[in-house]
Amino acid sequence: MPKKFVVTLVALSLVVSLSLFAAGQTEITFWHAMHREHKEALEHITAQFEEAHPDIKVKLVDQGGYGELSQKLTTSAAAGKLPTAAQQYEDWTIQYVNAGIMKGLDDVVSQETVDNLPDALVDSCTFYGKMYTLPFNKSAMVLFYNTDLIDEPPDTWDELLATAKELTVDKDGDGKMDQYGFGLRPTPELFSLFHHQAGGRFLSDDKSELLIDSEYGVQALNFMSDLREHSLYQTDYLSGPFGSGKVAMYIGSSAGAPYVASASEGNHGWDAAPLPHGSANGDSMIQGTNVGVFKVGNSEKQIEAGLEYVQFLTKDKWTIYWAQKTGYIPVTLSALNSDDWQSFLEENPKRKASTQMMKEGFVYPHHPDWYSVRNIFGSVLEKTMLGKGEPAELLEEGAEKFKKEVAS
Amino acid sequence: MSKLLNKFSGLIGYEGRKLKKLSFWKETFWAYVYLLPTLAVLGTFSLWPIIRSFKISLYDWNVLRNTGTFIGFRNYAELLSDPEFGAALWHTVYYALVSTPLTMIIALFIAILLNQKLRMRGWFRTAFFLPWITPMVAGASVFVWLFNADYGLINHLLGFVGLGNLRWLNSPALAIPLLIIFGVWKFLGFQVVLFLAGLQNIPEHYYEAAKVDGANRLQLFRHVTLPLLTPTTFFVLIISMIGAFKVFTQVYVLWAGTAGPLDSAQTIVMFFFQKGFNNFEFGYASAAAYILFLIVFVLTAINMRLSRKWVHYQ
Amino acid sequence: MNLRKALFKIVTYVVLLALVVIVLLPFYWMVTTSFKPPGEVNVVPPKWVPSEFHWQNYLKAWNAAPFNRYFVNSFFVSVMTTIGEVVTTIFAAYAFAKMDFFGKRVLFLSLLGLMMFPGQLRLIPNFMLASKIGWTDTYQILIIPWIASIFGIFLLRQYFKTIPDELWDAAQLDGCSRFRFLWKVVVPLSKPGIITVALFKFVGSWNAFLWVLIMTNQPGMRTIPVGLAVFRSEAGTHFAELMAASTMAVMPILIIFFFAQKQFIQGVARSGIK
Numbered sequence: 001m002p003k004k005f006v007v008t009l010v011a012l013s014l015v016v017s018l019s020l021f022a023a024g025q026t027e028i029t030f031w032h033a034m035h036r037e038h039k040e041a042l043e044h045i046t047a048q049f050e051e052a053h054p055d056i057k058v059k060l061v062d063q064g065g066y067g068e069l070s071q072k073l074t075t076s077a078a079a080g081k082l083p084t085a086a087q088q089y090e091d092w093t094i095q096y097v098n099a100g101i102m103k104g105l106d107d108v109v110s111q112e113t114v115d116n117l118p119d120a121l122v123d124s125c126t127f128y129g130k131m132y133t134l135p136f137n138k139s140a141m142v143l144f145y146n147t148d149l150i151d152e153p154p155d156t157w158d159e160l161l162a163t164a165k166e167l168t169v170d171k172d173g174d175g176k177m178d179q180y181g182f183g184l185r186p187t188p189e190l191f192s193l194f195h196h197q198a199g200g201r202f203l204s205d206d207k208s209e210l211l212i213d214s215e216y217g218v219q220a221l222n223f224m225s226d227l228r229e230h231s232l233y234q235t236d237y238l239s240g241p242f243g244s245g246k247v248a249m250y251i252g253s254s255a256g257a258p259y260v261a262s263a264s265e266g267n268h269g270w271d272a273a274p275l276p277h278g279s280a281n282g283d284s285m286i287q288g289t290n291v292g293v294f295k296v297g298n299s300e301k302q303i304e305a306g307l308e309y310v311q312f313l314t315k316d317k318w319t320i321y322w323a324q325k326t327g328y329i330p331v332t333l334s335a336l337n338s339d340d341w342q343s344f345l346e347e348n349p350k351r352k353a354s355t356q357m358m359k360e361g362f363v364y365p366h367h368p369d370w371y372s373v374r375n376i377f378g379s380v381l382e383k384t385m386l387g388k389g390e391p392a393e394l395l396e397e398g399a400e401k402f403k404k405e406v407a408s
Numbered sequence: 409m410s411k412l413l414n415k416f417s418g419l420i421g422y423e424g425r426k427l428k429k430l431s432f433w434k435e436t437f438w439a440y441v442y443l444l445p446t447l448a449v450l451g452t453f454s455l456w457p458i459i460r461s462f463k464i465s466l467y468d469w470n471v472l473r474n475t476g477t478f479i480g481f482r483n484y485a486e487l488l489s490d491p492e493f494g495a496a497l498w499h500t501v502y503y504a505l506v507s508t509p510l511t512m513i514i515a516l517f518i519a520i521l522l523n524q525k526l527r528m529r530g531w532f533r534t535a536f537f538l539p540w541i542t543p544m545v546a547g548a549s550v551f552v553w554l555f556n557a558d559y560g561l562i563n564h565l566l567g568f569v570g571l572g573n574l575r576w577l578n579s580p581a582l583a584i585p586l587l588i589i590f591g592v593w594k595f596l597g598f599q600v601v602l603f604l605a606g607l608q609n610i611p612e613h614y615y616e617a618a619k620v621d622g623a624n625r626l627q628l629f630r631h632v633t634l635p636l637l638t639p640t641t642f643f644v645l646i647i648s649m650i651g652a653f654k655v656f657t658q659v660y661v662l663w664a665g666t667a668g669p670l671d672s673a674q675t676i677v678m679f680f681f682q683k684g685f686n687n688f689e690f691g692y693a694s695a696a697a698y699i700l701f702l703i704v705f706v707l708t709a710i711n712m713r714l715s716r717k718w719v720h721y722q
Numbered sequence: 723m724n725l726r727k728a729l730f731k732i733v734t735y736v737v738l739l740a741l742v743v744i745v746l747l748p749f750y751w752m753v754t755t756s757f758k759p760p761g762e763v764n765v766v767p768p769k770w771v772p773s774e775f776h777w778q779n780y781l782k783a784w785n786a787a788p789f790n791r792y793f794v795n796s797f798f799v800s801v802m803t804t805i806g807e808v809v810t811t812i813f814a815a816y817a818f819a820k821m822d823f824f825g826k827r828v829l830f831l832s833l834l835g836l837m838m839f840p841g842q843l844r845l846i847p848n849f850m851l852a853s854k855i856g857w858t859d860t861y862q863i864l865i866i867p868w869i870a871s872i873f874g875i876f877l878l879r880q881y882f883k884t885i886p887d888e889l890w891d892a893a894q895l896d897g898c899s900r901f902r903f904l905w906k907v908v909v910p911l912s913k914p915g916i917i918t919v920a921l922f923k924f925v926g927s928w929n930a931f932l933w934v935l936i937m938t939n940q941p942g943m944r945t946i947p948v949g950l951a952v953f954r955s956e957a958g959t960h961f962a963e964l965m966a967a968s969t970m971a972v973m974p975i976l977i978i979f980f981f982a983q984k985q986f987i988q989g990v991a992r993s994g995i996k
Contacts, residue, residue, distance in 0.1 A: 029939075033955075035786065035787075035951075035952035035953075035955065036786050036952060061939045062941070062952075063935065064935055064948060064951040064952075065951055065954055065955070065956075066956060067665055068932075068935055068951065070685065070686075071685050071845075071932070071935075071936070072935065072936060074471055074472065074685055074688070074846075075845060075846050075849045075936055076849075077471070077472040077473075077474075078471050078472065078474045078846050078849070078850060079474075079846075079849055079850040079853045079854075080474070081853050081858075095472060095688055096472065098472075099470060099472035099473045100473070101472060101473075139957070176558075176572070177558075180558075186578075186669075232558055233578065234556060234557065234558070234577065234578065235577055235578060235663065235664065235666075235669070236552055236553075236556065236577070236664070237957075237958045237959065239957075239958050240763070240764035240961070241558070241559065241764060241766075243761065243764050244559075244764040244765045244766055246558070246559060246764075246766055252957075253956070253957050255955070255956065255957035256957035256958050258957075258958075259957060259958030259959075259960075262760040262761075262960075263760065263761065263763065263764055264761070265759075265760050265761040266759070266760075266761035266762075267761050267765070287956075288956075369687070371682075371686045371687055372687065375671075378666070379670060379671070382669055382670050383670065386578075386579070386580070386669070386670070388670075426822075427824075432822065432823075432824075433824075435821055435822055435823055436822075436823035436824045438821070438900065439817040439821040439822075439823035439826075440817075440823065442813040442814060442816060442817040442821070443813070443814050443817050443829075445809075445810040445813065445814075445869075445870065446810045446811070446813070446814040446870040446875065447870075449810070449866065449867065449869055449870035450833070450836060450870045450872070452851070452867075453844065453848055453851075453866075453867035454836045454839075454844065455836065456847065456851075457843065457844040457846075457847035457848055457851075458836065458839050458843065458844070460847045461843050461847065471846065474850075518738075518741060521734050521737065521738055522738070524734065526731075526734070526735070526738075530980060530983060530984060532738055532742060533983050534976065534979055534980050534983065535742045535745060535746055536741075536742070536745055537979055537983075538745070538746065538749050538972075538976070539745060539748070539749065540925065541925050541928075541929075541972055541975045541976065541979065542748075542749060542752065542968065542972055543929055543947060543950055543968050543971055543972070544929070545947075545950055545951075545954075545964070545968070546752055546950070546964065546965060546968030546971075547748060547752075549959065549961070549964065549965075550748040550749075550751045550752050550755075550965075551748060553751070554747070554748060554751065559766040559767075559768075561747075561751075561768060564767070564768075593745065593748065596745065597745075598922070601918060601921070601922075601983075602877075602918065605914050605915060605918050608914055609881070609884060609914070625730075639880050639883070639884075640880070643876065643877065643880050646834070646876075647873060647876065650834075650837050650838055653838070654838075654840050654841075656840065656842070676840075677840040677842065680840055680842060680843070681842055684842070690846075694843065697839055697840055697843045700838070700839075700840065701835070701838045701839055704838040705835055705838055708834060708838070709831075721883060721884070
């Protein structure tokens with residue numbers, strides 16, 4: 001162990017923190033899972049924040065992927081060593097709220113600010129009727145399609161199915177498909193999307209019942225079974241096979257656009273379209289994380305500074321900057337409708353679909369055991385796809401399982 | 409009673425009369441001096457956390473607040489009637505009991521081939537070692553690609569023998585076999601190195617003596633190599649089995665954080681991880697880890713017992 | 723007779739080559755993908771050789787995370803951990819192999835027992851401990867918990883056991899201390915075993931991920947595997963760059979192994995002492 005090095009380091013950090021103290025600066029920590037272009041954009045915005053608030057210093061910490069970020073937050077909560085603020089998914093936040101470690105935002109976020117958020121994002125950030133987070137890196141599900149094969153993207157489920165069928169071809173007649181019309185990843189989110197578009201609701205008002213065992217659930221599963229007939233079916237990301245021309249369309253998060261672009265480069269053209277309509281609506285699922293402030297392990301001053309910071313990230317100017325640099329979508333209505341963003345869309349028409357979807361979006365309801373609920377969705381979907389039961393029965397089983405294990 | 413006492417003292421490694429000798433206690437003192445650094449480190453960073461998690465396993469534990477309600481052995485009782493845990497247990501046993509001997513047989517075979525005077529021997533050895541040093545993320549990503557049902561290389565090759573339609577990553581029945589293939593690939597080099605070291609440790613003169621007696625290649629292998637290699641074989645068996653029962657990272661990376669189609673690759677450590685870090689039920693998760701420990705401990709003890717029959721120290 | 727020998731050699735080569743090809747296939751795929759231009763990574767049928775060598779993947783990968791620092795850290799941590807482990811293990815393995823002491827079997831079984839718990843169980847308590855004693859974001863926490871190895875003790879114990887007791891008896895007659903005997907006689911005779919133990923520890927330390935991530939927040943304290951995480955996101959993987967970074971991560975160990983393996987084969991002079 002280079003003792004000298006360690007001693008110097010300790011001394012140095014002491015000097016630094018002392019000088020900060022002297023200047024009356026507050027240091028806060030923000031944990032994120034952003035890399036590369038995303039990280040650079042975040043660093044830029046943070047530098048702007050520090051310029052606007054000379055008394056606050058923000059330390060950005062890259063914690064790997066979301067899985068690792070969640071594990072770090074859990075570990076740190078156990079040790080009482082939480083950062084000031086962090087990116088988080090809704091199903092983590094609700095656990096943090098239950099554990100009493102989150103700082104509520106109702107005192108600092110005005111009604112005006114709330115009204116300026118798309119409905120889905122208000123839902124996303126509200127827990128037990130109170131606001132605990134603000135939206136940050138948000139994406140929406142869109143339909144990616146190969147423009148060399150498709151001129152007019154499908155508008156409805158029926159059209160989607162017909163297009164998928166038409167474009168599934170065995171070019172060399174060897175019995176194996178060389179091109180699939182659609183790419184289907186059996187994720188709980190895809191099932192949820194179709195379930196919602198068919199008109200279904202997830203939870204009863206008192207959250208004691210899972211409402212998937214309905215005609216809507218059956219409709220969604222049947223549609224997916226039909227779709228599967230003309231699909232490349234795999235658990236891995238679909239941007240690869242889409243880029244190589246193996247798959248003509250797929251529904252995925254708009255955050256995947258850079259991967260689609262890179263995989264398609266030199267192979268074919270592509271675009272993103274709003275989602276085809278189901279029998280009830282054509283809503284999209286809004287995904288991505290929010291940002292929130294922890295009250296445990298932080299001083300009053302740090303909490304205050306943290307609140308300033310998370311609000312800064314949602315300012316129109318910065319949410320637009322963020323969206324332009326990363327591929328995510330601005331999170332406020334005023335930003336979405338602003339001239340800045342609209343003129344950006346004119347130059348980048350591939351981004352129009354996700355912008356539209358943001359205003360027609362929905363999110364999962366909040367439940368402390370949503371992780372288990374997603375597992376139920378996944379299992380119902382996979383069983384259907386593997387032909388291990390009838391949709392109606394499987395959905396009923398899922399609802400039963402929820403009652404037995406999760407609601408108890 | 410005295411018989412029982414004898415058995416007990418045999419178990420903890422000394423006989424009654426030894427205890428009266430000063431030299432024994434002197435040696436004991438020095439042995440512990442030698443063991444001190446190891447025991448200090450393991451005691452602090454392994455034993456203590458494990459004891460602490462035993463306590464947690466008796467609680468309904470809220471990890472985020474680091475507090476809990478004492479519920480005795482309820483977590484254990486619940487686990488034993490949890491079909492999800494039962495499935496995880498079965499997958500783990502299936503994986504461990506197939507992959508361990510399979511890897512060992514292939515590794516031993518390769519090690520014996522590599523133990524001859526060959527050109528480019530160093531390159532061969534390095535080649536077999538490569539998978540083991542490849543970062544798990546990279547190795548698994550390549551596997552996911554190679555085993556893609558529609559455009560992966562493996563199905564392309566299997567197509568020539570009419571088996572090109574296996575849905576490796578999407579069908580529950582193939583999840584553990586795929587995990588085994590990955591495990592064999594990944595850990596082969598590790599075992600080859602151990603077997604090679606063991607083979608090198610067999611003194612040449614045994615072979616010479618056997619050759620003088622007119623033994624052929626097969627007889628040499630059967631009567632010299634195999635018996636003299638038994639300590640290594642035993643060691644590899646114990647280490648690999650313990651490792652196989654803890655299979656986790658492979659699952660995590662092959663199926664992108666899930667436990668495979670219909671949880672068909674759910675293993676006990678994966679179960680632990682999901683219950684602990686995703687469901688925040690650390691009491692339940694810790695209890696699962698303790699049950700895993702019990703199973704592996706019993707199996708290892710049986711193995712050690714059996715080893716007296718087949719392991720020969722020179 | 724000679725013909726049979728030659729035939730046997732040829733068969734050996736053919737079998738070995740076939741096995742090497744199978745084992746190296748994924749590895750080959752990793753390296754070749756690391757050189758592919760983006761549009762070529764996923765094409766069907768697969769491209770065995772990239773149409774052009776796209777070196778930019780390496781440049782991009784290197785710049786995606788502070789890899790200079792990560793490499794330095796990985797080297798420092800792996801070397802220190804390995805040295806520490808070899809020393810503690812030699813002492814402990816000797817005690818178990820050649821000394822008679824109170825509680826030996828129970829202790830050995832307990833150590834084996836410790837191995838049977840999943841490492842993930844230790845993360846939270848160890849993090850709590852580390853933050854209590856102020857060891858988070860230090861080299862100590864990346865090194866010290868890993869300098870004891872049950873696997874290593876078990877392996878070396880097997881090695882030491884094969885050294886005849888007569889050697890120790892003779893050494894005692896010459897007035898040699900146990901410490902001296904261990905380092906002057908036992909250790910040199912067990913070089914292959916020690917190198918094997920060291921090699922495994924080095925690789926393990928080099929590839930450690932979750933522990934490093936949990937125990938550190940400063941980029942200046944992190945190691946290569948943490949860097950590999952930046953190529954994956956919730957929406958996709960930068961395949962070519964991940965493969966480029968992984969190839970770079972593997973290279974140092976590959977070189978070390980190539981030289982080490984000669985050692986643990988040539989270093990054996992065991993037959994001389996029987």
